[in-house]
Structure formats: structure tokens, C-alpha cells
Amino acid sequence: MAEEKKPDPTVPPSAPPKPAAAAPPKPAAQPWDDELARRVRERFRSAIKDSLTYLGQNYFVVDAASITSICGYLKHEEEFNYLVDVTAVDYPKREKRFELVYILYSFPRNTRVRVKASIAENEPIDSVTPVWQTANWLEREVYDMFGIRFAGHPDLKRILLPDGWQGHPLRKDYSILKQDEQWVQENLHIESGQ
Amino acid sequence: MLDQAFFYLFASVILLGGLLTITRRSAVHSAIFLIATLLGIAGLFLHLQAEFLAGVQVILYVGGIMVLFLFVIMLVNLDQAARQRQFNRQWWLALLAAAAVCGEALYGLYRGRGAFTFPGAVPGNMPPNTQAVGNALYQNYMLPFEVASIMLLVAMVGAVVMAKKRL
Amino acid sequence: MPPITLAALKPYIMMVLIVGIGPLGVGYLVLLERKLMADMQARLGPMRVGPQGLLQPIADAVKLLLKEDVIPGMVDKWVFWLAPCVTVTTALAAFSLVPFSSDFVITDVNIGVLAILALSSVGVLGIILGGWAANSHYPLLGSLRATAQMVSYEVVMGFAVVAVLLMAGSLSMVEIVKAQAESHRWFLFGAFPFGLIAFFMYYVAAMAETNRSPFDLPEAESELVAGFMTEYSGFRWALYFLAEYCNIIVVCSLAVTLFLGGWLRPFPSVTWLGWLDYAAPVGSFLLAGGLSLYLVKRQPRAFDQIVLAAVGLALLAVAGLFAWPAFNALFRGVFWFMAKIMVLVYSFMWVRFTFPRYRYDQLMRLGWRVMIPLGIVNVIAIGIVLVLKG
């Protein structure tokens, strides 16, 4: 896995390479530059690709390889002790197809921050379960829906869909009418769930 | 006539129940037949007009001890035991020994048959004998009774100590 | 061979009556419970079958009898079949020892109390075996709970009963009531306040013995689905149900006999209250009959109106019978006995609708750490009081 992480820093820091069909929120977002953002950038330098703000909501765009250390830092040093959500967005046309979104909240500071990291298909990302227990089920759901594998997750298996299901429904190439016909026929004994 | 019929009924329940108790594979089935046996014994007590003993027999043995037996049987996984061979290779030796003991007992009974002449059963109702049992236990045989209870207490404490690793 | 007279036949007639009418009575007890529950929960309860839902038990019985008799695979068929039979047989057999009045008792054995306790302890076996035989986890857990609970609370009940036996000096049910008549007070108030403590203990133990809430752990539906009965259905399930409610009546009648003066009217020795023997039964049946007739008009269907009117008239007729001295003398004991049972049953139900359920370990702790020591102390205290009084 360590080998796979290496190529990442070569990607240009200005996030998505192709602002093509699925236009990223980039144009509207402003640079975010307050003390916290500066401190985190200082600390992680090239691993922080960008820090932006949009509609008053701040987020970091970070390098996927260092997600655990950044999250650990944010939790332990910057008091972002509550992991609100882990989710992903699928941009099939980008080079790195999946964008993972970690929503963090700090009780002492009363602020939210998002951390975003892009990974390619079939590329694993480190799990943040060692940092927050919450991540367990949330990452399982991301795995279930997108097929993103989390390295170091204690129990990475499907959570909402049945264990034997084929395909990951929240990927953009998974049509809303699609389903695992074989599974449906074998387990429900009907022709199709539609 | 009716007396004898009841005696033989209870006796056969006891014997049959005992036999089935030791031959069933399933521990629960054995327990059920043991219960039948105990109920038969209670019936014999009743037949001998020892109604207090009969009631206590049912309450203690059937309602207490056998219930706990069943409790343990259910708690402990005995599936394995059910699949094993029931008798080991020495069963014929055991049969021989049992036959010998049986013969001895029969011989003893035969020799002492004169001692078995009971006075005929009182035809009507006997006075309630619950009080008589109480008097016997707490007056005539006070010491043995208390000694027995202390022994039981010791056994119980010992069992608790052994079962509970951490008190 | 004794000559065949009505007196000699009476026990047999009563037996037939109890086995024949008992299940119907249980059905109506269930209806009563549902109606009471509905009343306490601000709703109506069964209203569809018959007037005010009065025929609901019959419909339920027919439904249960006609249901498919499901025997799951993998069960121990023999035990599965035996278990409900054991429970229901013992429950019904216990009625043979209950003195409904001095005239209406099938048999008065001189170890009556002991015999009822013995029968109920055999009945427990049916529950345990039923849960085991189903070969499924929920019933097994229910069985385990039932075992521990019943064994523990039988001891509690035993101590409560012993307290009464000390006061009565007899194990015969009839003799115990007579002893209360002679001592001019119910044993509830005997050796005051220890009789009350004994009654309280008996009451709690009775609830635990009959698996009533808050001690309904063996069949706690929110935890064990239906406990030991989970795999039972149709007729077998009905047998368990029948046994359960029979047991409620049996423990209540034991309580009435032991503590509440059996068939005696309240204040049995105060002669000028003798009018109660007439007023109470006549009054209550008149009230019930009047209420039925009053409700006739509200029934939407003609059939319901006829049924309810018939019920009302029958109740009025019974009220009239109770005004007839000969009938009254014969049946007032039964009336008082039943009335006392009803009060107890009502309190059982009330408790059920009000309280949450104990947890298994809490139940055990209550039994072994509170009730049993209390029972021992109470028995000793009653002994001392009796010795001091001579």
C-alpha cells in the first residue's frame, strides 16, 4: 500500500485536473486563510493541497496518503473531537475518481470543517477508525456504496446491502434501475425486484 | 382388592420409570421418567396413608430437585453425551453384579418373610399424621435432624465455593 | 359401596362442571382482563363480537381450535406434546381441592394446602419441558428463566403458607377456613402485623408463580418474543393459556382460603351484619343486570340486543334467586368466595397494567435477598407471637 501512496504528491495542488462535465465547486469557493488554516498548512505543507471556503463553510483539500495523520492532528491538537460524517462523491471523469469527504466538528471551538481527499478507483485509503470510533460504520457504508477500500478498517464489509451483492450503487455508472439480478433471483426467488 | 390394584399400579410405574430412566439416551427423557418414578413413590406413600410424606415428596423431589436437574441439563450442552455409546464394554459384568445383588436381596426377603406381616390397613380415615411427623422430627430425633441439616448446609456452602471462582 | 345419592355424586358433578365450564370461565377472565386494560388505557377493548364484545371468548376459542396445529421440525415431538398437557392437567386438578364453600368442595384432604403446592410445582415442569422441547433459543431462555423463578418463589410462597399453617394448625383447606371463623378474624390480620406480611409475600410469590407482570419474565414478549410458548400455536398454545389463567384462579383461591376467610362473609362473627349475605349478591347481580339492560338500546345489531337482553334478564334472575333464603343459604359462600377471588384477580390485572417488568437478576435478588429472609423472620415472629398468646 505504501507504494500506491507515493505517486499522489505529483498531482498538481490545485485540485481537480479536469473541470469538465461534473463541474467542481471550485469557481465559487474562496480561499480560506485564517489562523487554523495557516497552522494546518504549516504543519502538513504539501499534503494540504488547498484550503477553501464556500458559503461560510471551510474545507481542506488534502492528500489521501496523509489523511490519517491530518485527521489525528485535527482531533488531538485542534480539538476537532467529533467526526460528523464520512462520505464520498463519485466523479467518474476525473483522474482520481472518488472524493472522500470527512466532516469534522469541534465542541470547544463550535466550528465545522471538512476534509476532502481524492483517490482513484481500486486505490485504498487509510481508515480513520483509529482516530474516531464513529468512522467504523460510516466507512463501511462508503465501502458498500462506492467500493472504496479502507486500509486498516477492523471489519470492512457491506452494511446496508446484503453481503453477496454485486456492484456499488452510488457510483455514477450504476444506473438507478440497475440491481444485482442474480442475487435477487437466488435469494428472493422472484424474477426481478423492479 | 382396590388397595392391591393401586399398589401394583404404583409399583409398576416405579419400576418401569426407573428402568426407562437409565436406558434413555436423552437426558431430559431420563429426567421425565425419573419424575414418573418419584410420583409413583409419592403414590405409594399416599397408599400407606403417609399423606404428608407424599406431598413433601412431590414438592421437594419433583418440584425442587427435578426442576433443578432439568435446569442443569438445559444449561449444559449434553448433545455430545447423547451421541456417545451409552454403555461401556463391561455391561455384562455389571449385569452379573446386579443379578447377584438382586438374588441376595430376594433371598434375604425370603428368609425374613415372617417380618413382613403388617397389621391390616385401617379401613376408615387415619387421623392426620402431619403433626406426628413434626413431633418425631423435632422431639424424638432432634439431634440427628439438626446434624443432617448442618451437613446439608456445609455441602451447600462447599458447592457455592467450588462453583464460584470469585466471591 | 356407598349408596348412590346426590351427596355422593356431588363431587363428580362438580368435577364435570369445572372441567366443562372452567375453560369458558377462563375465556371470560381474559375478556375481563382485556376490557379492564382497555378501560385503564382510555380505549374500548373488544367490541365487535356480540354485544360489547361479550362473545369474543367464544370466537377466540373457536379460532384457536380450528387453527393449524404447527409442530416445527427438529422439536422433541413427544415432550412437545406432553408439556402443555402436564401444565393444564395439574392446573385443573388443583381445583378439586379448592373449597368454594363449606358445601361445594370436591374433596377435602387433610394435606390440602400441601397438595395444591405440589400440583403447582408439577405444573412448572410443563413449562420447563415445553420450552426445552421446542428446540429453539427463545423458548429455552424462557424455560431457564421459568425454572429459576419458580423454584425461588415457591420457597417464598412456602414461607408465607407456613405462617398461616402456624395460625390454623391444619393443612386442610376447609379446616383453615373454619379456624378463621373460630378465631373471629381473617388470618390476614392474624398475629398482627405478621399476617399482613405473610399475605404480601404470598401475593408477590403468587404473581411470580403465575408469570404475571411484573414477573412475567418467562414470556416477556419484548425480550423473548413469547418465552417458552414461542413455538406453540393453536390448540397447544390454548392449553398453556388455559393453564395460566386457571393457575391465577387457583393461587387466588388459595390466597382467599388462607388469608381472606374463604367463603366467610366479611366480619363473619358480627351477627347484625347478616343482611350483607343478601344485600351484596342481590345488589351486585341487580346492578350487572340493570347495566346490561340499559346498554341494550345502544347495540347496533338486533342479535346483539337480544343477547344482551337475555344476559341482563339472566342476571336479574340470579339476583332474584339470591333473595330466596334457601338458595342464598346454599350459595352465599360461593358468592363470597368468588367475589374475593375477583378482587384479587382485579388487583393482579391492575398491577400488570401499571408496572414495568423486572429484570431477571433483579427478580432473583428480590426473591433470595429480600423475600426469603423476610419469610424466615416472619415465620419465627409469628411463632413467638403464638407462643406468647398461649
Place this chain on the structure above:
Amino acid sequence: MADDLKHTTGEATFLDANEIVLNMGPQHPATHGVLRVILKLDGEKIIGTECVIGYLHRGVEKIGENRTYVQFNPYVDRLDYVASVSNGLGYCEAVEKLLSVTAPPRAQTVRVILTELNRIASHLIWLGTHALDIGAMTPLFYTFNQREDILKIYENYCGARLTTHAFRIGGLQYDLYQGFEQQVKKFCDEMPAKVDEYEQLLTTNRIWVARTQGVGVLTAEDAIEFGVTGPMLRAAGVKWDIRKAIPYENYADFEFDIPTGKNGDTYDRYLVRMEEMRQARRIIQQAVDRIPDGPIMAKVPKVVKPPAGEVYHSIEAPKGELGYFIVSDGGLQPYRLRIRPPSFVNLQALDRMVRGSLVADVVAVIGTIDIVLGEVDR
């Protein structure tokens, strides 16, 4: 015989092999729908649990990507179907944020009233079912009776009772009906006596206290670690409520307290929720007295087409933090719509809360987490 016996006991599993696996649900009276919990038991003691969820998965997030913003609005009602109004509020606000519009004051106040009524309704269902799980069957009927009053208000307002679709992006579709204020006030006036009655039945009841105190303890640290929010977090002693911390609508205008507990056990959660009902009533009373006049709809284009961008917005739903993370690509439909469900995240703490306790406690703890499977499974 002796040989055979030795063989059996030699494995040392003779007395220890009584670990049983109990499959609780998906059809079980106390799992609030189709939750399935696999319990590993030692006797009645729990030595491990595993939740199996997804029996009610409908792919709501996928549906969201295939419906326009307006079309998707009714779908969120089907998540936490006992608190559909709250779900709608969260969604509408998230989209409004994306559009950079705010609902007019009148709409905001009405939204607050309806949402707080919804909080009471949701807590009433929780109370009834929780009590039923613990064995007290009567409160269920009382709470459902009271909830009926709230549902009648909804019915009068928008015609629907359960899945109300009460709010629209930008405000409200319907103005208040004649007599709304009176009906709400009447409800508020009747409420304290009823809640007191429930408390009378339960709060000091010995059995209730024995069944809930010290059961399913979740400390503040654990609660934060597991991302647990809502009454469960507050019962652990963390005074955090999004209505106060990051106010939305016009919650900042109203006075109310955040009830907190100390021990984080089932009993504290019970007390916190009971108090929350009273506080919700306080908010409603303040709000209903000063519903401003004015429009009920902000200027929202007929075709909702937010600019490209992404937003996370969350509200304090009855069960905890309900968040919507919406990514817009400037099109008619959300590019990605993520719902952060409180029940799902809270349910994760179940294992921590029940390990080492008894089967009966699992039922109590499932009740106290207050899950709705529609939201867990989405």
C-alpha cells in the same frame, strides 16, 4: 462409562460450552422495525453483539441524485417517519443555503412551531415504545393519544398526518389555517398535565428506576468518540444542541434550556427527553404568540437550480444531528446528496452500551437509543 465420561470432561467445555447465539430480529417485538441484532450470550449475559441493518434500504441517496431538488423533498419524510417535519426542515434549509435564500420570518416561525411539535410527537412515540419494551404497557396508549392531537394539527395544516411534506424550499406552501394558534395553544395548555402523568407512572417507579438506572451507560467521552448526538449526548452531560450552538431558522429568538444528564444511562436519557418535551412546549408557546405577518415564501425561482458548489447543513432532529451534504453541479438535480442520519450513527454505540449486561437490557437500550429503521437503513 467412566472412560466415556472422562472423554467428555477432558475438553473442559462440558460446563463452559453454554455460549449461545441469539438472533434477535429482524422480526422481533422490541427491535423497532427490522433491526437485527446477533447476540452472543453466556447464559443471559451478553458477551458480544453485531447489528445487521439494511433490511429497509431503499437507496434514498441514489434516488436523490435522480430527482430534481423539489421532487426529492417528499422523499426525506420517509427517512425518520415519526419525525418527518424535522427531516423536511433540514432538507429545505440545506437547499436554501445552497441557493443563498432564507425563508421569510413568518415562514420561519411556523417552521419552528411545527418542528417543535414534531419533536414532541417523536419523543412521545419513543416514550410509549420504550416503556412498552420495559414492560409498562399503559403509557403507550396515553402517548399515542396525545400524539394524535399533534397529528390533527398537521392534518389541518397540510392534509397529511405522518409524511407531511410540510415545508417547501424557500418557505411554506400553505399559510396557516383559521384557528391554528388556538389549536396549538390548547395543545400546549393540556400538555404539562399529561407529561406529568407519564412521569408519575414511571419516574419514581421502583421497577422503572431499577431497569433504567446504570443500564446502557455511555460516558461523555465515549459518546463523542462514537459521534453520538441528540438526547443521548446530552444525557452524558455534554450540553450541546445545534439549536443553540449553530442556530438555524429563528431559534436564536427563543428562550429555552438544554436539559442535560449526569450519568449517561438509560434513566438520564429518559429524563432528558421528558424535559426536552417541556422545553419544546416553551418554544412553541413563545413562537405561537408572535407569528409575524408577511409572506410565507422567499423569492425562489420556479426551477430550482443552485449554483455549483457544496454545502453541509444540519439541524437538531429529535434523534440527534440530522445533516444533509449536497453537492450541486449547477444542474437540476443534486450531483450528490448525502444524508447524515442520527439513528444510524447512534446505533453504532449499541455494542458499547450493552456488552456485559443482560438480554433484557438490550431491549431497554435499543429503546433508549430511539432508532427509526427508515433512517438507519435509508
